[in-house]
Amino acid sequence: MSEITLGRYLFERLHQLKCDTIFGVPGDFNLSLLDKIYETEGMRWAGNANELNAGYAADGYSRVKGISAVVTTFGVGELSLTNAIAGSFAEHCPVLNIVGLPSVSAQAKQLLLHHTLGNGDFTVFHRMFKNISQTSAFIADINSAPAEIDRCIRDAYIYQRPVYLGLPSNLVDLMVPASLLETPLNLSLKPNDPDAQEEVIQTVERFISEAKNPIILVDACASRHNCKEEVAKLVDLTQFPVFTTPMGKSGINESHPRFGGVYVGSLSQPAVKEAVESADLVLSIGALLSDFNTGSFSYGYKTKNVVEFHSDYTKIRQATFPGVQMKEALQKLLTTVQSSINPSYQPSPVPSVKLLASPAPANTPLTQEYLWTKVSSWFREGDIIITETGTSAFGIVQSRFPNNTIGISQVLWGSIGYTVGATCGAAMAAQEINPNKRVILFVGDGSLQLTVQEISTLCKWECNNTYLYVLNNDGYTIERLIHGEKATYNDIQPWNNLQLLPLFNAKDYETKRISTVGELNELFNSKKFATPDKIRMIEIMLARMDAPANLVAQAKLSEKTNAESN
Structure with missing residues (x-):
């Protein structure tokens, strides 16, 4: 064919970079664009529970595949995504943020459309995103649109930062030369001086x-x-x-x-x-x-x-x-x-790290210290290991990763609940690379409640390569350590977490609740459990104030910093 629609051009370009899953939520200004996903061979629409989760998923996918894309609708959709895009900007993650806009004519006439602020300003949300985007494009001309799309994708990939791409609903069905796709995107870095x-x-x-x-x-x-x-x-x-x-x-x-x-x-x-x-x-x-x-x-x-x-x-x-x-x-x-190298340099021994947990009776209550030391023995080459802000992100420091591991932890931005969405994105990326590549999440019971709906997306796409470890310590332990150990604002409503997989209609799944050293050891020694053939949730019961030693120390430093007046 000599021509293709602009919408398909966009997805074909992403497909060329092996970005084959598109995250997001449908809305009336992006529906025609979403049709073009199904016209692009090898591409799928994830269909997330909400825009924030979709952004987290796109972030996780980008850390595995090198670039990702998320589609939302004008105003209400894109603003729900803001927190996720800010995190991707802070942590250098290349997310193409595609927003379905009202038609060019509707914008020109300043119509009082739904999803607007009622003042005729259609660029206000685009301006909001400029501070958390490497670059942006607010497309209004079909003739320059392919080049603008190429620029946005290239900049996201090269600079490893989010890029904003606004596409009016009437332009995505207009035709552009298909031959443009024959010229690969130039992804080379600018040479150093x-x-x-x-x-x-x-x-x-x-x-x-x-x-x-x-x-x-x-x-x-x-x-x-x-x-x-x-x-x-x-x-x-x-x-x-x-x-x-x-x-x-x-x-x-x-x-x-x-x-x-x-x-x-x-x-x-x-x-x-x-x-x-x-x-x-x-x-x-x-x-x-x-x-x-x-x-x-x-x-x-x-x-x-x-x-x-x-x-x-x-x-x-x-x-x-x-x-x-x-x-x-x-x-x-x-x-x-x-x-x-200095001729007198002699490689000295490096510090040795204890990789095995100290033996303990099987009925010993499980602790963070034992978990994070023991888990190293269960990890294997190629795993994707995702740790939530809180005890998990600090505990994982004590473990050793095998070769070719991908570690995902939002240490800088630190948005609570990020990892559940990120796990969805990483698991779908892993499916595309190798269905046997395990994706392993460690998340607290409090963080889980913020973005739990994305487990539904994991179930929908049968991400049977996924292990969901829920660390149940009865609320926000990291916050309790910083301030308010007994404050009710650090409490959560307890959930029956092991009912989540059947609630979300998982087909092949397994659930376990463990609370002792013996139960953890039995789990990690099981070859059947180590085989990624079903989605699994493991609820680990821990004492409320039990935490990795480095988190306890960090919390004291954070409390001191928060209290400083100058």
Whole structure:
């Protein structure tokens, strides 16, 4: 065919990038656009329970597939999505935010349409999103529309940030040349300035040649901006000890002999804290230095020789090199780094981490400490592990991930309930990659209640690769630890959580409630349970104030920060 509709053009472009599931909620201004999904071979419409959940799902999908798309309707739909898009912006997740708009003529006439503010302003919501979008397009001309769509998709992919794309309802059925699809999207990064990059490389090489105790510290953006391969090669070539932050977990193979653990400032294990803070050179890759990622900003480097590689700049000590992007800079460094290493450098042993839980009688009540130490033995290569803000996000720091694991945790934005939607997106992405790829959620009973409807979407699409661990500690334990241990605002109405899967009409499912060490051990030793052939919910009963030790410490720091007047 020589021509296709603009709506189909959009979805064909996404399909070219293997973005094959579209999240969202139907509304009258996007219905004609949604028709085009079914015209695009290999693409499906997820159909989420609400827009916020759809945004969370798109975020989770993007972390697995490299880009995602969510469709909402003008005004009421897109505003319900705002929180999710803000989280994707903060955490560098490439979500194409597609909004079905009223027709061009309706906008020109400033009609008093439903879903508007009643003032004839059709651009107000677009303006709201500009602060949480890498770029945006509010399309009004069919002639420039394909190029604008290409620009939006490219920018979302390149910059790993949300992009806003407004499509009027009357344009999606208009025809554009199909031949435009024959030219692939240019997804290459803009080359670094050669002089600035050369100065960076020479300076880094000089630091490396002088260092006797260097380390590599991997953070979230190493994964988000596709630098995991460069990081792995840097570790192999230099044999420097490598550590991650909580957000950086899964950015490096944690079974690598040079992996030393997770660094969280003052909340780190003592051996990890000593190894990182006594280094005479820190090569930091993809840092996102938020409070929960740094132990409330308690980093304590004893050296000023810190090199920060970022997605769009490099910083060496106090000097910043705008536009020297880490991917190209690291690739350049890899070609010469071995010859720069100090001849007297000898790889020292890295801190060892206890991977096995201490033996306990089978009837011993289960604790967070036991769970997060034991769970490492149950994880396997290729898992997608998702941890909710709260005890799970802090507890997972104590575990070790196998190789090729994807860790998802919204440490910076920290929106309660995010992970249930994100699990839906990640599970649907995993289905497209390998149906046997396990998707494992750890979520608190309180967080679950915010976005529980998305379990329905998991059931609808028979995401039988999904394990839902619900940590039932009778309310918001992380909040109780920060403030209000006995306050009723940290209470929740208890649910019969194990009734959720039958409530949502799951076909193949399994539910279990466990509360002892023996029950957990039996579960993790079961080969049948480890096989992802049905959707599973496991409710883990825990004491109300039981929490990982690092969360208890973090909560005290957060309470102090919240109380400070200057």
